[in-house]
Amino acid sequence: MREAIKLKGETGIWEMVIGLEIHAQVNCKSKLFSGSATDFGASPNSQVSYVDAAMPGMLPVINSEAVNQAIKTGHALNAKINNISIFDRKNYFYPDLPQGYQISQFKSPIVGEGWINIDLGKGEIKKIGIERLHLEQDAGKLMHDQHPRLSFVDLNRSGIPLMEIVSKPDMRDWEEAGAYLRKLRSIVRYIGSCDGNMDQGSLRCDANISVRRPGEEFGTRCELKNINSVKFMMKAVEFEAYRQIEIIENGGEVKQETRLYDPNKNETRSMRSKEEAHDYRYFPDPDLLPLNISNDRIEKYKDELPELPDQKRERFQKDYGLSFYDADVLTADKSYADFFEIVSKGRDAKFVANWVITNFFAMLNEVEKSIEESPVNAQQLGELFDLIQDGTISGRTAKDVFEEMFTNGGRANDIVEAKGLKQISNTDELESMAKKIIEDNSEQVSKYKNGNEKLFGWFVGQMMKNTGGTANPKVVNEILKTLLNK
Amino acid sequence: MSLDKSTLERVAYLARIKIEDSEIEKMITELNNIMKWIEELNEVDVNNVKPMTGVSNNSLREREDEVNDGGYSDEIVSNAPEKIDNSFTVPKVIE
Numbered sequence: 001m002r003e004a005i006k007l008k009g010e011t012g013i014w015e016m017v018i019g020l021e022i023h024a025q026v027n028c029k030s031k032l033f034s035g036s037a038t039d040f041g042a043s044p045n046s047q048v049s050y051v052d053a054a055m056p057g058m059l060p061v062i063n064s065e066a067v068n069q070a071i072k073t074g075h076a077l078n079a080k081i082n083n084i085s086i087f088d089r090k091n092y093f094y095p096d097l098p099q100g101y102q103i104s105q106f107k108s109p110i111v112g113e114g115w116i117n118i119d120l121g122k123g124e125i126k127k128i129g130i131e132r133l134h135l136e137q138d139a140g141k142l143m144h145d146q147h148p149r150l151s152f153v154d155l156n157r158s159g160i161p162l163m164e165i166v167s168k169p170d171m172r173d174w175e176e177a178g179a180y181l182r183k184l185r186s187i188v189r190y191i192g193s194c195d196g197n198m199d200q201g202s203l204r205c206d207a208n209i210s211v212r213r214p215g216e217e218f219g220t221r222c223e224l225k226n227i228n229s230v231k232f233m234m235k236a237v238e239f240e241a242y243r244q245i246e247i248i249e250n251g252g253e254v255k256q257e258t259r260l261y262d263p264n265k266n267e268t269r270s271m272r273s274k275e276e277a278h279d280y281r282y283f284p285d286p287d288l289l290p291l292n293i294s295n296d297r298i299e300k301y302k303d304e305l306p307e308l309p310d311q312k313r314e315r316f317q318k319d320y321g322l323s324f325y326d327a328d329v330l331t332a333d334k335s336y337a338d339f340f341e342i343v344s345k346g347r348d349a350k351f352v353a354n355w356v357i358t359n360f361f362a363m364l365n366e367v368e369k370s371i372e373e374s375p376v377n378a379q380q381l382g383e384l385f386d387l388i389q390d391g392t393i394s395g396r397t398a399k400d401v402f403e404e405m406f407t408n409g410g411r412a413n414d415i416v417e418a419k420g421l422k423q424i425s426n427t428d429e430l431e432s433m434a435k436k437i438i439e440d441n442s443e444q445v446s447k448y449k450n451g452n453e454k455l456f457g458w459f460v461g462q463m464m465k466n467t468g469g470t471a472n473p474k475v476v477n478e479i480l481k482t483l484l485n486k
Numbered sequence: 487m488s489l490d491k492s493t494l495e496r497v498a499y500l501a502r503i504k505i506e507d508s509e510i511e512k513m514i515t516e517l518n519n520i521m522k523w524i525e526e527l528n529e530v531d532v533n534n535v536k537p538m539t540g541v542s543n544n545s546l547r548e549r550e551d552e553v554n555d556g557g558y559s560d561e562i563v564s565n566a567p568e569k570i571d572n573s574f575t576v577p578k579v580i581e
Contacts (some may be wrong), residue, residue: 027553044572045574062549066551
């Protein structure tokens with residue numbers, strides 16, 4: 001079993017305790033309580049209604065689709081959906097919050113306790129508890145770099161529906177926290193309740209972290225805010241754990257507070273302004289009645305739940321005979337899995353899995369493109385595989401053809417034709433070529449025959465050079481073996 | 487429970503209500519009366535009564551997910567004390 005990472009301090013070994021709060025933008029066309037749009041990147045305040053701007057007398061009306069997406073997500077987290085939930089006002093003052101309160105859910109969230117499995121590598125799985133999921137409004141956005149002494153306020157995000165998903169403090173190091181965040185992102189993308197885009201802020205993460213001696217009571221925790229990538233979250237947790245250990249080992253006490261992670265300096269620092277605000281004076285929003293959800297509605301979304309990452313991975317292992325690792329990589333994102341299933345249809349699934357992971361994903365990684373942005377689609381890649389499998393081109397040539405397709409476009413067949421890359425499997429042609437090489441290099445031949453077997457590779461190399469790499473290596477090997485060992 | 491001066495000042499600050507020093511004593515008396523009344527209410531045993539959040543038995547009305555509002559940024563900022571183009575502006579706030 002995998003051991004969680006423990007940290008070594010001056011006075012001994014420390015263990016981390018981590019819980020994550022994820023804010024996921026619900027995939028809706030309009031806002032949680034108004035009919036203005038939720039598109040990313042619109043001009044300032046162009047997607048704001050009088051409700052979002054908190055004009056006097058405006059009343060919120062809830063978006064039915066946001067409720068449905070929360071129910072679906074709750075099911076995907078193996079969680080209890082509550083028949084009755086209540087919207088509360090969370091009161092604080094900040095320029096990005098025109099109402100002076102955020103409509104959220106405090107005592108009675110729409111979704112209660114659940115769990116997900118996270119993958120810790122080598123087929124090892126750990127169950128992480130979910131505390132709750134609730135619906136709430138997003139705040140507006142402040143821009144600080146437009147003016148020397150003013151901040152600009154854009155309320156386009158104000159009122160966008162968010163799901164806040166709170167884990168139990170079940171993670172014991174940053175690897176587990178990273179695996180949890182990746183898995184949760186994968187799940188919401190599978191069911192389509194959030195696009196999971198961390199760059200655009202559709203998915204954001206706060207981390208609660210404390211340290212303790214192994215097995216002892218939980219220590220005092222700090223909350224880290226402003227984390228917008230998996231990598232930064234893992235680094236922030238590591239930095240913060242060492243900071244807390246140092247304080248305790250020097251005889252100090254960790255103060256419970258909100259801290260900001262600065263990815264440029266890789267450090268966390270105290271957010272003083274949030275200290276005073278910690279009393280949010282929650283109370284039920286008098287503008288909104290309790291949300292009643294019928295059992296029929298709850299069951300309907302349970303039945304409609306698509307295949308989730310864990311189920312898909314198991315099916316890939318079983319139906320396609322893939323290893324845990326390959327199946328895990330291919331099902332980590334729904335777009336990968338869909339791509340694989342199109343390409344592997346009617347082809348050798350293991351071969352396709354291997355090729356897609358080692359060559360196709362590597363290429364996407366290199367140019368930092370998502371699978372949706374790939375210049376080579378599933379169909380085109382499939383055509384390339386057909387050329388390998390029917391022996392038209394060698395595996396080596398296929399990589400070059402793929403690179404050409406990826407960089408300059410074009411179909412595999414056309415590129416092979418145009419560049420004359422067809423593999424030469426014609427035994428007669430290759431045999432006469434081999435005979436000529438042997439004739440012209442009698443010195444090498446006698447060395448080989450006197451026991452320098454490494455020279456075999458040299459002969460293969462000559463054949464490849466003469467054919468521009470298009471000779472079928474298997475045929476070449478056979479021919480050379482026969483001729484040289486005569 | 488009775489309210490002291492520092493609690494009153496904290497509550498006022500949280501609600502961003504400005505209270506003059508001369509008003510403090512009067513406020514404490516008034517709020518303590520309200521608290522006393524709430525304590526009286528607390529004497530009633532409501533253990534087996536479901537919480538009531540409203541007088542009607544209606545459930546929350548929901549709307550379809552349709553975009554039918556917004557698109558008037560000039561109106562949104564028209565009453566703003568300070569604005570540049572179609573953004574509100576406030577004294578710089580940076581963490």
